[in-house]
Structures are given as C-alpha cells and as structure tokens.
Amino acid sequence: MSTILVTGASGHLGRLTLQHLLERRPATQLVGLARDPEKAADLAARGVEIRTGDYFDHDSLIRAFAGVEKVLLVPAPAFTDRSTQHATVIAAAEEAGVEHLVYTPIIRKAGSGVELPQVTAADTFTTKTLEASGLRSTILGHPPYLDNVQGYLGDDPFESGVRVPAGDGKVGWASREDLAEAQAVVLTDPGHEGRTYALHGGPAVSFSEVTEILSEIRGTAVQYLPLSDEEYLADLVAGGLPGPAAEFVLSWFHAINGGEWDDQPGDLEKLLGRKPTTSAEFLRDHFATAR
Numbered sequence: 001m002s003t004i005l006v007t008g009a010s011g012h013l014g015r016l017t018l019q020h021l022l023e024r025r026p027a028t029q030l031v032g033l034a035r036d037p038e039k040a041a042d043l044a045a046r047g048v049e050i051r052t053g054d055y056f057d058h059d060s061l062i063r064a065f066a067g068v069e070k071v072l073l074v075p076a077p078a079f080t081d082r083s084t085q086h087a088t089v090i091a092a093a094e095e096a097g098v099e100h101l102v103y104t105p106i107i108r109k110a111g112s113g114v115e116l117p118q119v120t121a122a123d124t125f126t127t128k129t130l131e132a133s134g135l136r137s138t139i140l141g142h143p144p145y146l147d148n149v150q151g152y153l154g155d156d157p158f159e160s161g162v163r164v165p166a167g168d169g170k171v172g173w174a175s176r177e178d179l180a181e182a183q184a185v186v187l188t189d190p191g192h193e194g195r196t197y198a199l200h201g202g203p204a205v206s207f208s209e210v211t212e213i214l215s216e217i218r219g220t221a222v223q224y225l226p227l228s229d230e231e232y233l234a235d236l237v238a239g240g241l242p243g244p245a246a247e248f249v250l251s252w253f254h255a256i257n258g259g260e261w262d263d264q265p266g267d268l269e270k271l272l273g274r275k276p277t278t279s280a281e282f283l284r285d286h287f288a289t290a291r
C-alpha cells in the first residue's frame with residue numbers, strides 16, 4: 001500500500017482530506033505537510049505523521065517527500081507567488097521519486113477568457129508545469145467554496161440584504177467537506193491518473209436564489225439588492241477591505257455573472273457516489289449554527 005502525503009495539513013482543505021483519508025487507509029500510510037506541525041497536532045494525535053515543509057523551501061520538500069508515492073498539492077493562497085511555490089513542489093516531488101501528484105485549480109470553462117488576478121495565471125502555469133514533468137497527475141477543478149459564500153454576501157445579509165453586483169450568473173458551489181471526500185477517493189481508488197475532473201456542486205444557484213434560500217431560513221423576506229460594480233466596491237472598502245482586495249472579490253463576481261461556474265454536478269457526484277451537499281442544505285446548517 002502506498003504512502004499518501006497531503007500538503008496544507010494545517011489548513012481547511014488539507015485537514016479535511018486527511019480526515020477522509022483516515023476512513024479509507026490506516027494512519028501509518030498517511031503523511032501531512034505543514035509549515036508548523038503544531039498546527040496539525042490534531043492529525044498527529046490520530047497517528048498521521050506530520051512532516052515540516054515549506055513550498056518555498058526545496059530541501060524541506062525533498063525530506064518531506066521521502067518514501068511518498070502520492071501527493072495532494074493544496075494550492076498556496078492568492079497573493080503569495082503561487083507559481084514559484086507550486087513549481088518548487090512539483091520539482092521536489094519529481095526529484096524525491098513521487099509517482100502521482102494531484103492538483104486543485106479553480107475550474108475554468110474550455111476557452112474561458114476569465115482571468116482572476118493572482119489565481120488563474122498561476123493555476124495555468126502549475127498545470128502546464130505538471131504536464132511537462134515526469135509525474136503522473138490528476139487535475140481536480142474546484143468551483144468556489146460554499147464555505148466562503150458568506151464572504152460574498154456581507155456580514156449580515158439578513159439585516160442588510162444581499163448586496164451584490166447585479167447579474168444572474170449561477171454557481172455550482174461545493175463544500176470543502178465534499179471536495180475533501182472526493183479527493184480522498186481519487187487518492188485511494190485506482191484509475192484516476194491522467195484524468196481531469198470538474199467538481200461542481202449543485203444545483204447551481206444565482207444570488208437572487210441564494211436570497212430566497214436565506215428568506216426561507218429566516219421565515220421572512222430577505223432583500224436582494226443588486227448593485228453597480230462601483231457601489232459594490234464602495235461597500236467593501238467602507239467595510240474595511242483594502243481597494244486591491246475589493247477588486248479581487250469583484251473579479252469573482254464578474255466570472256460568476258459570465259457563467260464560469262454554472263455547470264451541474266457530474267464528476268463530484270460520481271466520485272462521492274451520492275449527491276453533493278446543496279447550497280440550500282449548506283446554508284441552512286451554516287446559519288442555524290452561526291445565528
């Protein structure tokens with residue numbers, strides 16, 4: 001049985017993936033990578049070996065990848081020179097004798113003209129670098145995360161309404177939990193090497209439909225308040241977000257309203273062997289505990 005290493009073990013997606021892997025493999029076959037192993041102590045307590053490594057530090061990665069057959073590379077956050085980091089991980093994986101690397105870029109439609117600053121160029125670069133390497137690979141395209149939907153809605157959509165850029169684009173949001181489970185399947189079942197999947201959740205919903213879901217949760221109408229781009233940016237900046245960060249968020253709305261992530265679930269449902277969590281289910285759970 002092969003040893004599987006998941007990077008980002010101290011973060012949301014990496015930790016959840018290791019938790020799902022623990023249901024499918026003994027802990028002795030699992031390794032987590034963390035810059036600070038203390039932040040993954042919960043996984044170590046369950047028997048997962050946590051190795052120290054930094055995407056910028058080639059030698060630390062060579063040490064971490066010793067004896068590992070499969071790696072899930074959780075992408076570095078935006079605004080952190082992702083291309084350099086991912087290229088360093090891929091080169092070290094190849095040098096250390098890793099056989100199969102799984103990468104999770106944001107989904108883009110074939111022929112898409114969408115550019116998300118600090119995201120899509122690095123994803124394209126990483127995917128091409130992987131293709132040109134000697135590693136076998138699997139590309140698991142991610143839609144926007146349901147877990148972040150509140151960040152799009154503002155602090156209190158129930159009181160202030162859903163104040164978002166005007167548009168009727170729909171998103172097949174997926175929960176990190178479902179994506180992590182699908183990743184554990186890909187890392188443990190045969191037949192996924194050389195494949196590319198698009199892990200949409202679904203059904204895809206627009207922000208006016210999200211508003212209807214919130215109204216149903218609250219039991220009274222929540223207002224849907226479509227804004228111009230300028231009004232939306234002003235809202236975010238007034239809420240304390242720096243201008244470049246506000247522009248970054250706006251670029252996601254432009255992609256949403258251009259239909260970039262409006263496909264229905266297919267690959268995610270097949271990998272999970274069940275329907276993914278819907279936006280309505282997720283929001284009901286989230287707001288039941290958050291309010």
Ligand SMILES: NC(=O)c1ccc[n+]([C@@H]2O[C@H](COP(=O)([O-])OP(=O)(O)OC[C@H]3O[C@@H](n4cnc5c(N)ncnc54)[C@H](OP(=O)(O)O)[C@@H]3O)[C@@H](O)[C@H]2O)c1
Nearest residue numbers: 008009010011012013035054055075076077142143144145
């Ligand atoms: N599809 C979407 O909607 C969406 C939204 C947001 C982000 N993303 C992407 O998905 C990734 C995972 O999401 P998440 O929610 O799990 O993020 P997260 O909780 O912030 O986790 C990111 C992980 O990457 C690790 N990391 C960052 N820089 C590193 C480096 N130089 N070397 C080694 N590890 C490093 C972090 O380690 P530390 O704990 O040491 O910081 C952390 O474990 C993000 O990084 C981002 O690229 C996608």
